[in-house]
Amino acid sequence: MTIPMVDLKSQYLQLKDEIDAGILDALEKTQFILGPNVAAFEEEAAAYLGAKHAVAVASGTDALHLALAAAGIGPGDEVITSPFTFIATAEAICYVGATPVFVDVEPGSFNIDPALIEAAITPRTKAILPVHLFGQPADLAAISALCGKHNLLLIEDCAQSFGAELAGRMTGTIGAAGCFSFFPSKNLGCYGDGGMVTAASAELAERVRVLRNHGSKVRYHHSVIGYNSRLDEIQAVILRAKLKRIAVYNEERRRVAHLYSELLALPGLTPPVEDGKGVHVYHQYTLLTDARERIMAALTEAGIASAIYYPIPLHRQDVFAETYRNVRLPVAEGVASRCMSLPIFPEMTDEQVRRVAAVVRGAL
Numbered sequence: 001m002t003i004p005m006v007d008l009k010s011q012y013l014q015l016k017d018e019i020d021a022g023i024l025d026a027l028e029k030t031q032f033i034l035g036p037n038v039a040a041f042e043e044e045a046a047a048y049l050g051a052k053h054a055v056a057v058a059s060g061t062d063a064l065h066l067a068l069a070a071a072g073i074g075p076g077d078e079v080i081t082s083p084f085t086f087i088a089t090a091e092a093i094c095y096v097g098a099t100p101v102f103v104d105v106e107p108g109s110f111n112i113d114p115a116l117i118e119a120a121i122t123p124r125t126k127a128i129l130p131v132h133l134f135g136q137p138a139d140l141a142a143i144s145a146l147c148g149k150h151n152l153l154l155i156e157d158c159a160q161s162f163g164a165e166l167a168g169r170m171t172g173t174i175g176a177a178g179c180f181s182f183f184p185s186k187n188l189g190c191y192g193d194g195g196m197v198t199a200a201s202a203e204l205a206e207r208v209r210v211l212r213n214h215g216s217k218v219r220y221h222h223s224v225i226g227y228n229s230r231l232d233e234i235q236a237v238i239l240r241a242k243l244k245r246i247a248v249y250n251e252e253r254r255r256v257a258h259l260y261s262e263l264l265a266l267p268g269l270t271p272p273v274e275d276g277k278g279v280h281v282y283h284q285y286t287l288l289t290d291a292r293e294r295i296m297a298a299l300t301e302a303g304i305a306s307a308i309y310y311p312i313p314l315h316r317q318d319v320f321a322e323t324y325r326n327v328r329l330p331v332a333e334g335v336a337s338r339c340m341s342l343p344i345f346p347e348m349t350d351e352q353v354r355r356v357a358a359v360v361r362g363a364l
Protein backbone atom coordinates (compact mmCIF):
# COMPACT_ATOMS: atom_id res chain seq x y z
CA MET A 1 0.00 0.00 0.00
CA THR A 2 1.46 3.31 -1.06
CA ILE A 3 0.87 6.44 1.03
CA PRO A 4 0.29 9.68 -0.92
CA MET A 5 0.86 13.24 0.39
CA VAL A 6 -2.91 13.70 0.43
CA ASP A 7 -5.74 11.23 -0.32
CA LEU A 8 -8.50 13.15 -2.08
CA LYS A 9 -10.17 9.98 -3.32
CA SER A 10 -11.07 8.58 0.07
CA GLN A 11 -12.49 11.96 1.13
CA TYR A 12 -14.57 12.14 -2.06
CA LEU A 13 -15.97 8.65 -1.47
CA GLN A 14 -17.14 9.70 2.01
CA LEU A 15 -18.95 12.74 0.57
CA LYS A 16 -19.95 11.25 -2.77
CA ASP A 17 -23.73 11.15 -2.25
CA GLU A 18 -23.93 14.73 -1.08
CA ILE A 19 -21.51 16.13 -3.66
CA ASP A 20 -22.95 14.20 -6.60
CA ALA A 21 -26.50 15.24 -5.72
CA GLY A 22 -25.44 18.88 -5.31
CA ILE A 23 -23.62 18.92 -8.64
CA LEU A 24 -26.57 17.33 -10.45
CA ASP A 25 -28.88 19.91 -8.89
CA ALA A 26 -26.56 22.74 -10.01
CA LEU A 27 -26.51 21.28 -13.53
CA GLU A 28 -30.32 21.21 -13.56
CA LYS A 29 -30.55 24.83 -12.35
CA THR A 30 -27.96 26.00 -14.94
CA GLN A 31 -26.99 29.14 -12.96
CA PHE A 32 -23.33 28.41 -13.54
CA ILE A 33 -21.81 31.84 -12.87
CA LEU A 34 -22.43 33.54 -9.51
CA GLY A 35 -25.27 31.15 -8.76
CA PRO A 36 -27.02 30.30 -5.49
CA ASN A 37 -24.31 27.93 -4.21
CA VAL A 38 -21.64 30.62 -4.49
CA ALA A 39 -23.81 33.08 -2.54
CA ALA A 40 -24.62 30.44 0.09
CA PHE A 41 -20.99 29.40 0.39
CA GLU A 42 -19.89 32.99 0.95
CA GLU A 43 -22.41 33.33 3.77
CA GLU A 44 -21.57 29.99 5.33
CA ALA A 45 -17.81 30.52 5.13
CA ALA A 46 -18.09 34.02 6.63
CA ALA A 47 -20.23 32.64 9.45
CA TYR A 48 -17.81 29.78 10.14
CA LEU A 49 -14.78 32.06 10.20
CA GLY A 50 -16.49 34.90 12.02
CA ALA A 51 -15.65 37.19 9.10
CA LYS A 52 -17.76 40.28 8.42
CA HIS A 53 -17.65 39.80 4.64
CA ALA A 54 -16.55 37.06 2.23
CA VAL A 55 -16.22 37.24 -1.54
CA ALA A 56 -15.50 34.06 -3.49
CA VAL A 57 -13.05 34.34 -6.39
CA ALA A 58 -11.39 32.07 -8.93
CA SER A 59 -8.20 31.14 -7.02
CA GLY A 60 -6.05 31.93 -4.02
CA THR A 61 -3.71 33.87 -6.27
CA ASP A 62 -6.63 36.00 -7.43
CA ALA A 63 -7.75 36.46 -3.82
CA LEU A 64 -4.35 38.01 -3.04
CA HIS A 65 -4.30 40.03 -6.24
CA LEU A 66 -7.83 41.43 -5.85
CA ALA A 67 -7.40 42.14 -2.14
CA LEU A 68 -4.23 44.15 -2.82
CA ALA A 69 -5.86 45.96 -5.75
CA ALA A 70 -9.02 46.69 -3.73
CA ALA A 71 -6.85 48.05 -0.92
CA GLY A 72 -5.41 50.55 -3.40
CA ILE A 73 -1.88 49.15 -3.39
CA GLY A 74 -0.06 49.91 -6.62
CA PRO A 75 3.09 51.10 -8.38
CA GLY A 76 5.69 52.63 -6.07
CA ASP A 77 4.31 50.88 -2.99
CA GLU A 78 6.19 48.28 -0.97
CA VAL A 79 4.57 45.27 0.66
CA ILE A 80 6.45 43.38 3.37
CA THR A 81 6.09 39.61 3.15
CA SER A 82 7.76 36.28 3.81
CA PRO A 83 10.42 34.82 1.52
CA PHE A 84 9.47 31.31 2.64
CA THR A 85 6.12 30.73 0.94
CA PHE A 86 4.58 29.73 -2.37
CA ILE A 87 5.43 32.13 -5.21
CA ALA A 88 1.81 33.36 -5.52
CA THR A 89 2.18 35.52 -2.41
CA ALA A 90 4.85 37.63 -4.14
CA GLU A 91 3.33 37.34 -7.62
CA ALA A 92 0.18 39.08 -6.41
CA ILE A 93 2.25 41.99 -5.07
CA CYS A 94 3.93 42.28 -8.48
CA TYR A 95 0.59 42.08 -10.35
CA VAL A 96 -0.51 45.39 -8.79
CA GLY A 97 2.85 46.96 -9.64
CA ALA A 98 4.11 47.05 -6.05
CA THR A 99 7.42 45.67 -4.76
CA PRO A 100 7.73 42.69 -2.41
CA VAL A 101 10.09 43.35 0.51
CA PHE A 102 11.16 40.07 2.03
CA VAL A 103 11.72 39.83 5.78
CA ASP A 104 13.29 36.70 7.24
CA VAL A 105 11.29 34.03 9.07
CA GLU A 106 11.40 32.52 12.54
CA PRO A 107 13.29 29.22 12.64
CA GLY A 108 10.55 27.49 14.66
CA SER A 109 7.25 28.56 13.12
CA PHE A 110 8.66 29.26 9.60
CA ASN A 111 6.52 32.44 9.65
CA ILE A 112 7.71 36.01 9.11
CA ASP A 113 9.72 37.20 12.13
CA PRO A 114 7.93 40.23 13.62
CA ALA A 115 11.13 41.34 15.35
CA LEU A 116 12.73 41.99 11.93
CA ILE A 117 9.83 43.81 10.29
CA GLU A 118 10.30 47.31 11.64
CA ALA A 119 13.77 47.68 10.12
CA ALA A 120 12.24 46.96 6.69
CA ILE A 121 9.55 49.64 6.88
CA THR A 122 10.15 52.66 4.61
CA PRO A 123 7.98 55.64 3.64
CA ARG A 124 6.82 53.53 0.68
CA THR A 125 5.58 50.61 2.77
CA LYS A 126 1.81 50.27 2.45
CA ALA A 127 1.03 46.81 3.80
CA ILE A 128 2.30 43.75 5.60
CA LEU A 129 1.31 40.43 4.05
CA PRO A 130 2.14 37.61 6.45
CA VAL A 131 1.56 33.99 5.42
CA HIS A 132 0.15 31.51 7.93
CA LEU A 133 2.52 28.90 6.60
CA PHE A 134 1.67 25.20 6.76
CA GLY A 135 -1.43 26.11 8.80
CA GLN A 136 0.25 27.84 11.74
CA PRO A 137 -0.91 31.40 12.39
CA ALA A 138 1.77 34.06 12.05
CA ASP A 139 2.27 36.31 15.09
CA LEU A 140 -0.50 38.75 14.24
CA ALA A 141 -0.54 40.34 17.69
CA ALA A 142 2.94 41.70 17.07
CA ILE A 143 2.33 42.41 13.39
CA SER A 144 -0.98 44.23 14.02
CA ALA A 145 0.77 46.44 16.55
CA LEU A 146 3.35 47.39 13.91
CA CYS A 147 0.59 48.07 11.38
CA GLY A 148 -1.12 50.35 13.88
CA LYS A 149 2.06 52.19 14.75
CA HIS A 150 3.10 52.78 11.11
CA ASN A 151 -0.40 53.06 9.61
CA LEU A 152 -0.02 49.99 7.38
CA LEU A 153 -2.65 47.58 6.10
CA LEU A 154 -2.56 43.98 7.32
CA ILE A 155 -3.49 41.50 4.62
CA GLU A 156 -3.33 37.82 5.57
CA ASP A 157 -2.35 34.98 3.23
CA CYS A 158 -4.63 32.25 4.60
CA ALA A 159 -4.18 29.85 1.66
CA GLN A 160 -2.89 27.17 4.05
CA SER A 161 -4.75 28.13 7.21
CA PHE A 162 -8.52 27.74 6.82
CA GLY A 163 -9.80 27.29 10.38
CA ALA A 164 -6.53 28.10 12.17
CA GLU A 165 -7.10 30.28 15.23
CA LEU A 166 -5.26 33.00 17.05
CA ALA A 167 -6.55 34.07 20.48
CA GLY A 168 -10.03 32.77 19.68
CA ARG A 169 -10.24 34.42 16.25
CA MET A 170 -9.78 32.65 12.96
CA THR A 171 -7.08 33.65 10.53
CA GLY A 172 -8.50 35.88 7.84
CA THR A 173 -10.60 37.89 10.32
CA ILE A 174 -7.82 39.82 12.04
CA GLY A 175 -6.37 41.95 9.24
CA ALA A 176 -8.15 44.22 6.76
CA ALA A 177 -8.43 41.22 4.42
CA GLY A 178 -7.80 37.47 4.41
CA CYS A 179 -6.94 35.60 1.23
CA PHE A 180 -7.92 31.93 0.96
CA SER A 181 -7.16 29.26 -1.63
CA PHE A 182 -9.39 26.28 -2.34
CA PHE A 183 -6.84 24.47 -4.51
CA PRO A 184 -7.74 20.76 -4.19
CA SER A 185 -4.99 19.87 -1.71
CA LYS A 186 -5.60 22.78 0.68
CA ASN A 187 -7.28 22.14 4.05
CA LEU A 188 -10.55 23.25 2.48
CA GLY A 189 -10.21 22.33 -1.18
CA CYS A 190 -12.52 22.08 -4.17
CA TYR A 191 -12.14 20.03 -7.35
CA GLY A 192 -10.50 22.70 -9.45
CA ASP A 193 -9.33 26.23 -8.66
CA GLY A 194 -11.07 28.49 -6.18
CA GLY A 195 -10.40 31.20 -3.64
CA MET A 196 -11.97 33.77 -1.35
CA VAL A 197 -11.31 37.17 0.17
CA THR A 198 -12.61 37.94 3.64
CA ALA A 199 -12.81 41.61 4.53
CA ALA A 200 -13.33 43.59 7.69
CA SER A 201 -14.98 46.52 5.92
CA ALA A 202 -18.00 46.53 3.63
CA GLU A 203 -16.17 48.96 1.31
CA LEU A 204 -13.20 46.66 0.75
CA ALA A 205 -15.49 43.66 0.20
CA GLU A 206 -17.54 45.63 -2.30
CA ARG A 207 -14.42 46.64 -4.22
CA VAL A 208 -13.35 42.98 -4.45
CA ARG A 209 -16.88 42.06 -5.60
CA VAL A 210 -16.68 44.65 -8.38
CA LEU A 211 -13.12 43.68 -9.38
CA ARG A 212 -13.93 39.96 -9.63
CA ASN A 213 -16.73 40.68 -12.09
CA HIS A 214 -15.24 42.94 -14.79
CA GLY A 215 -15.43 46.09 -12.69
CA SER A 216 -19.19 45.88 -12.77
CA LYS A 217 -21.84 46.28 -10.09
CA VAL A 218 -24.77 46.54 -12.47
CA ARG A 219 -24.61 44.35 -15.56
CA TYR A 220 -22.98 46.08 -18.55
CA HIS A 221 -22.09 49.12 -16.44
CA HIS A 222 -18.35 49.15 -15.75
CA SER A 223 -16.86 51.56 -13.25
CA VAL A 224 -13.26 50.29 -13.20
CA ILE A 225 -11.09 47.85 -15.16
CA GLY A 226 -11.78 44.57 -13.40
CA TYR A 227 -11.13 40.89 -13.94
CA ASN A 228 -12.95 37.67 -14.68
CA SER A 229 -12.40 35.98 -11.32
CA ARG A 230 -15.48 34.22 -10.01
CA LEU A 231 -15.73 31.02 -8.05
CA ASP A 232 -17.46 28.40 -10.14
CA GLU A 233 -20.95 27.29 -9.02
CA ILE A 234 -19.98 23.62 -9.16
CA GLN A 235 -16.90 24.23 -7.01
CA ALA A 236 -19.13 26.01 -4.51
CA VAL A 237 -21.24 22.84 -4.16
CA ILE A 238 -18.11 20.88 -3.20
CA LEU A 239 -16.90 23.56 -0.82
CA ARG A 240 -20.27 23.71 0.98
CA ALA A 241 -20.14 19.97 1.61
CA LYS A 242 -16.58 20.12 2.93
CA LEU A 243 -17.08 23.30 4.97
CA LYS A 244 -19.57 21.40 7.16
CA ARG A 245 -16.75 19.04 8.12
CA ILE A 246 -13.75 21.37 8.22
CA ALA A 247 -13.50 21.41 12.02
CA VAL A 248 -13.25 17.61 12.07
CA TYR A 249 -10.79 17.59 9.16
CA ASN A 250 -8.52 20.05 10.96
CA GLU A 251 -8.83 18.07 14.22
CA GLU A 252 -7.80 14.90 12.35
CA ARG A 253 -4.79 16.70 10.83
CA ARG A 254 -3.74 17.67 14.35
CA ARG A 255 -4.09 14.04 15.47
CA VAL A 256 -1.79 12.90 12.64
CA ALA A 257 0.74 15.67 13.36
CA HIS A 258 0.86 15.00 17.08
CA LEU A 259 1.39 11.27 16.55
CA TYR A 260 4.21 12.03 14.09
CA SER A 261 5.84 14.38 16.58
CA GLU A 262 5.63 11.76 19.32
CA LEU A 263 7.21 9.10 17.08
CA LEU A 264 9.83 11.38 15.52
CA ALA A 265 11.37 12.96 18.63
CA LEU A 266 14.83 11.79 17.59
CA PRO A 267 18.30 13.28 17.37
CA GLY A 268 18.84 14.58 13.83
CA LEU A 269 15.20 15.60 13.33
CA THR A 270 13.41 18.79 14.31
CA PRO A 271 9.65 18.23 14.21
CA PRO A 272 7.45 21.27 13.51
CA VAL A 273 7.20 23.63 16.46
CA GLU A 274 3.79 24.80 17.66
CA ASP A 275 4.63 28.24 18.96
CA GLY A 276 1.70 28.16 21.38
CA LYS A 277 0.26 31.45 20.12
CA GLY A 278 -2.51 29.91 18.02
CA VAL A 279 -4.11 26.70 16.80
CA HIS A 280 -2.05 25.07 14.03
CA VAL A 281 -4.15 23.23 11.41
CA TYR A 282 -1.24 21.39 9.78
CA HIS A 283 -1.77 21.97 6.09
CA GLN A 284 1.69 20.39 5.96
CA TYR A 285 3.77 18.45 8.46
CA THR A 286 7.23 19.89 7.82
CA LEU A 287 10.36 18.98 9.74
CA LEU A 288 14.00 19.96 9.54
CA THR A 289 16.87 17.54 9.07
CA ASP A 290 20.35 17.33 7.56
CA ALA A 291 19.48 13.84 6.31
CA ARG A 292 16.74 14.99 3.92
CA GLU A 293 17.98 13.15 0.85
CA ARG A 294 18.50 9.88 2.68
CA ILE A 295 15.08 10.02 4.36
CA MET A 296 13.25 10.94 1.16
CA ALA A 297 14.99 8.17 -0.76
CA ALA A 298 13.97 5.61 1.88
CA LEU A 299 10.36 6.86 1.78
CA THR A 300 10.24 6.62 -2.01
CA GLU A 301 11.66 3.11 -1.77
CA ALA A 302 8.84 2.21 0.65
CA GLY A 303 6.13 3.68 -1.60
CA ILE A 304 5.58 6.69 0.65
CA ALA A 305 5.33 10.19 -0.79
CA SER A 306 7.26 13.15 0.59
CA ALA A 307 7.95 16.66 -0.68
CA ILE A 308 10.04 19.76 -0.14
CA TYR A 309 7.97 22.84 0.68
CA TYR A 310 9.88 24.95 -0.30
CA PRO A 311 13.32 24.20 -1.75
CA ILE A 312 14.16 27.79 -2.81
CA PRO A 313 13.18 30.94 -0.90
CA LEU A 314 11.54 33.55 -3.09
CA HIS A 315 14.45 36.03 -3.14
CA ARG A 316 16.59 33.26 -4.67
CA GLN A 317 14.11 32.28 -7.39
CA ASP A 318 15.34 32.98 -10.93
CA VAL A 319 12.58 35.53 -11.43
CA PHE A 320 13.75 37.57 -8.40
CA ALA A 321 17.42 36.62 -8.06
CA GLU A 322 18.80 39.69 -9.82
CA THR A 323 16.58 42.16 -7.95
CA TYR A 324 17.40 40.71 -4.54
CA ARG A 325 20.99 39.63 -5.11
CA ASN A 326 22.27 41.61 -2.12
CA VAL A 327 19.53 40.39 0.20
CA ARG A 328 20.56 37.79 2.79
CA LEU A 329 17.82 35.98 4.68
CA PRO A 330 19.78 33.31 6.51
CA VAL A 331 16.93 31.63 8.36
CA ALA A 332 14.80 31.19 5.22
CA GLU A 333 17.83 30.03 3.25
CA GLY A 334 18.79 27.53 5.97
CA VAL A 335 15.27 26.21 6.40
CA ALA A 336 14.82 25.76 2.64
CA SER A 337 17.94 23.61 2.54
CA ARG A 338 16.83 21.34 5.41
CA CYS A 339 13.02 21.10 5.30
CA MET A 340 10.91 18.20 4.17
CA SER A 341 7.21 17.40 4.45
CA LEU A 342 5.54 14.07 5.21
CA PRO A 343 2.10 12.85 4.09
CA ILE A 344 -0.73 14.37 6.11
CA PHE A 345 -4.48 14.32 5.47
CA PRO A 346 -7.53 13.89 7.71
CA GLU A 347 -8.23 10.31 6.63
CA MET A 348 -4.68 9.13 7.37
CA THR A 349 -4.81 6.26 9.88
CA ASP A 350 -2.58 5.94 12.94
CA GLU A 351 -1.21 2.80 11.33
CA GLN A 352 -0.16 4.76 8.22
CA VAL A 353 1.49 7.40 10.40
CA ARG A 354 3.40 4.67 12.26
CA ARG A 355 4.56 3.18 8.96
CA VAL A 356 5.87 6.51 7.70
CA ALA A 357 7.57 7.21 11.03
CA ALA A 358 9.20 3.77 11.04
CA VAL A 359 10.71 4.37 7.61
CA VAL A 360 12.00 7.80 8.67
CA ARG A 361 13.55 6.31 11.84
CA GLY A 362 15.11 3.51 9.81
CA ALA A 363 16.68 5.99 7.39
CA LEU A 364 18.29 7.91 10.25
Ligand SMILES: *Cc1c(COP(=O)(O)O)cnc(C)c1O
Pocket (backbone or CB within 6 Å): 059, 060, 061, 062, 085, 086, 088, 089, 131, 157, 159, 160, 180, 181, 182, 183, 193, 194, 195
Ligand atom coordinates in the same frame (compact mmCIF):
# COMPACT_ATOMS: atom_id res chain seq x y z
C1 LIG B 1 -1.76 27.76 -2.60
C2 LIG B 1 -1.22 29.06 -2.17
C3 LIG B 1 -1.51 30.26 -2.83
C4 LIG B 1 -2.21 30.31 -4.16
O1 LIG B 1 -3.43 29.70 -4.22
P1 LIG B 1 -3.99 29.17 -5.63
O2 LIG B 1 -5.42 28.83 -5.29
O3 LIG B 1 -3.20 27.98 -6.02
O4 LIG B 1 -3.91 30.27 -6.60
C5 LIG B 1 -1.06 31.44 -2.29
N1 LIG B 1 -0.33 31.46 -1.16
C6 LIG B 1 0.00 30.33 -0.52
C7 LIG B 1 0.80 30.41 0.75
C8 LIG B 1 -0.42 29.08 -0.99
O5 LIG B 1 -0.07 27.98 -0.35
